[in-house]
Amino acid sequence: MHELILFAISIGAGFLGALLGLGGGMIIVPVLTLYLHVDIRYAIAASLISIVATSSGAAASFLKDHMTNLRVAVFLEIGTVAGAITGFLIASFIQAKILFLIFGFFLLFSAIMMFRKRGEDLATKDHPWSKALRLASSFPNEKGDRVEYKVEAVPQGLLYMYVAGILSALLGIGSGILKVLAMDGAMRLPIKVSSATSNFMIGVTATASAGAYFIQGSIRPEIAAPVAVGIIAGSWMGARVMMRMKPQLLRYIFVVLLSVVSVQMIMKGLA
Amino acid sequence: MKSDVYSLELFISKFLRYGVLLAGALMLAGWMSQISFTRDVFLEFQTYHDARLFQVLTDALQDQRWGILITYAGMMILISLPLLRVLMTFAVFLKTRDYKMAGLSALVLLGLAASLLLGFEL
Numbered sequence: 001m002h003e004l005i006l007f008a009i010s011i012g013a014g015f016l017g018a019l020l021g022l023g024g025g026m027i028i029v030p031v032l033t034l035y036l037h038v039d040i041r042y043a044i045a046a047s048l049i050s051i052v053a054t055s056s057g058a059a060a061s062f063l064k065d066h067m068t069n070l071r072v073a074v075f076l077e078i079g080t081v082a083g084a085i086t087g088f089l090i091a092s093f094i095q096a097k098i099l100f101l102i103f104g105f106f107l108l109f110s111a112i113m114m115f116r117k118r119g120e121d122l123a124t125k126d127h128p129w130s131k132a133l134r135l136a137s138s139f140p141n142e143k144g145d146r147v148e149y150k151v152e153a154v155p156q157g158l159l160y161m162y163v164a165g166i167l168s169a170l171l172g173i174g175s176g177i178l179k180v181l182a183m184d185g186a187m188r189l190p191i192k193v194s195s196a197t198s199n200f201m202i203g204v205t206a207t208a209s210a211g212a213y214f215i216q217g218s219i220r221p222e223i224a225a226p227v228a229v230g231i232i233a234g235s236w237m238g239a240r241v242m243m244r245m246k247p248q249l250l251r252y253i254f255v256v257l258l259s260v261v262s263v264q265m266i267m268k269g270l271a
Numbered sequence: 272m273k274s275d276v277y278s279l280e281l282f283i284s285k286f287l288r289y290g291v292l293l294a295g296a297l298m299l300a301g302w303m304s305q306i307s308f309t310r311d312v313f314l315e316f317q318t319y320h321d322a323r324l325f326q327v328l329t330d331a332l333q334d335q336r337w338g339i340l341i342t343y344a345g346m347m348i349l350i351s352l353p354l355l356r357v358l359m360t361f362a363v364f365l366k367t368r369d370y371k372m373a374g375l376s377a378l379v380l381l382g383l384a385a386s387l388l389l390g391f392e393l
Contacts, residue, residue, distance in 0.1 A: 002311050003302070039319040049346060056352045057291040063281050070280060074360060074375050081382035088386060092393045096319075133371055204379065207353040208386045214350055215390030217322045221342035222312045225302035228349070232295045 006036065007226040014054065014234020019241070020254060024050055024231045025173035026107060030261045033100070034268065038223060040099050041091070044172030045218040048210040050231040051174045055203030057232060058239075065140075067196035069189070072135050072151065076182075076197075077204050079158040080175075083165020084208035091170050091209075100269030103171050107262035111255045113177050123152035123188035130154050139193050149190050157187040169209030174202040276363055283359045287352050294349040301342030324390075354383055 009031050013024035025047040032043035063070075091099070126136050130151035138146040160182030164175035176198050183194030213219050331339040361376035 001308050002313050003306055004308075006313075036313050038313050038316045041319045042316045049349060052349055052353060053291055053295065056287045056349070056356070063277065063284050066277070070276065070360075071372060074364075074372060074379065077357070077379045078375060078382065081379055081386070085382065085386050085389065088389060089393070133375075203353040204357060204383070207350055208383055211350050211354075211383065211387045212390035212393075214346060215324050215387060216393060217324045217327055218319075219346060220316060220322075221298075221301065221339055221346065223316060224346060225298045225342050228346075229295055229299045229302065232291065 002036065003222065003226050006032070006223070007230045010050070010227045010230025011234035011237075014050075014231035014236075015238040016234075016250075016254065017054070017231070018235040018238025020251060022174075022176065024054070024227075024235070025171070026110065026258070028227055028231070029103065029172050030107075030265060032223065032227075034261070034264055040096050040103075041218055042220055042223055044091070044099070044170075045210070045213040046220070046224040046227045047172035048168075048206045048213060049219055049224050050228040051168075051172075051206040052203050052210050053228050053232050054235045055174070055199065055206065058199065058235070063200070065196065067139050067192045068200045069135070069137050069193055069197050070200075071133060071137070072183070072187075072189070073197050073201045075133060075135065075154075076158060076161045076179075077201055079161030080165035080168070080179075080201060080205035081208040083162040083167075084169040084205055085165075085212075086162075087166040087169025088209045088212045090166070094170075097269045097271070099170065100265050102167075104262045104265030104267075104269060106167060106171060106173070107258050107265060110177050111258040111262065113181070114251060114255050114258075121184075121188055122190060123150040125152065126150040127152050127154040137193075139190060147190070149193065152188045153186045157182045160186055165205055165208070168202075168205050169212075174206060176202060276367055276369075279363045280360065283356055283363075287356055290348060290352045290355075294345045294352070297345030297348065298342050299345075301338045301340070301345060303338075304341070305336065305338030354380070357383065 010024065010028060013027035016027065017024040028047045028050065029043045032038040033040050130136055135151040136149060138148045141147050160178060164178035167173065167178065168175045179198035179201065180194050183189045183198060184191050328343060357376055357379050361373055361380060364373035364376055
């Protein structure tokens with residue numbers, strides 16, 4: 001019965017995640033730990049496998065609209081994969097209550113970031129690494145014309161990605177918020193390009209730690225199956241109704257919810 | 272040249288979508304065959320205990336718990352999909368003689384392989 005409840009919650013998490021442009025990890029890990037009392041290490045591992053599923057399933061749609069910068073994605077995956085390995089190592093030695101604290105503070109940070117207005121501030125010059133790797137590209141605007149863009153601050157972007165990789169492995173999340181921050185904040189890529197490229201990369205980042213957790217035996221089918229199947233189904237449904245909904249009100253409700261859960265996670269860490 | 276890379280990547284991504292569906296179907300079938308409506312299966316996961324993958328698989332095979340094994344097969348397929356994507360991206364860059372990007376893809380692959388090895392060690 002508990003598995004069916006988890007399955008239903010996972011469908012909801014996938015649905016909400018697709019509407020708000022988030023992975024389901026930020027919802028699933030607190031549900032598993034705070035309400036179903038599952039150890040946080042099992043919760044993180046189960047969440048990671050669902051991130052692999054949603055990202056791999058959606059990769060085609062991210063590429064089809066020609067917003068994804070494949071070269072930037074491959075380059076930054078080096079940072080996220082290295083970070084995920086570090087995160088997995090840290091998670092193997094850290095106490096569960098520290099994980100609750102980090103998770104709680106990250107949720108709080110995410111809630112604040114959801115209010116951030118993303119302004120388009122494109123790079124004016126190409127970084128030498130960008131020139132060497134031909135990272136600059138173009139994307140189609142609303143009229144269908146190609147808009148050229150450059151890529152700045154490539155080393156900083158890589159460093160942000162390393163941190164995103166650590167948090168992904170440590171907390172079982174996609175860290176999309178940090179990835180977008182690196183790409184449209186530091187590297188000053190167009191918003192649509194950074195969102196699409198970030199989503200495209202999430203599966204590889206999550207696999208770097210999900211594979212290690214899987215072999216270690218932390219991904220238990222009793223938890224991972226209802227979570228992954230539920231999130232796949234929920235995000236599929238969410239993607240279909242997304243076009244017909246205005247998620248602004250939903251976003252505000254979610255921010256409040258996120259703040260409450262973050263306090264609960266911090267309290268659990270301090271207990 | 273660039274559109275070649277993108278059309279090949281698009282083909283790979285569509286292939287991955289079918290992989291996710293297959294993995295999801297296996298996980299659903301395996302989970303449904305062993306679902307319990309009476310007992311709280313999460314009770315045993317309230318505290319973390321070491322259970323190595325190979326040990327769990329061997330035990331499940333011995334006890335002929337096919338549901339668990341099918342679910343594990345689905346999870347294995349799921350985890351191998353992004354690995355396969357990076358491997359194919361590496362091949363595409365190699366084919367288009369973009370050696371710098373092929374080298375970077377190879378580095379990502381190496382990182383993924385290293386992370387799997389860490390799972391055995393820790």
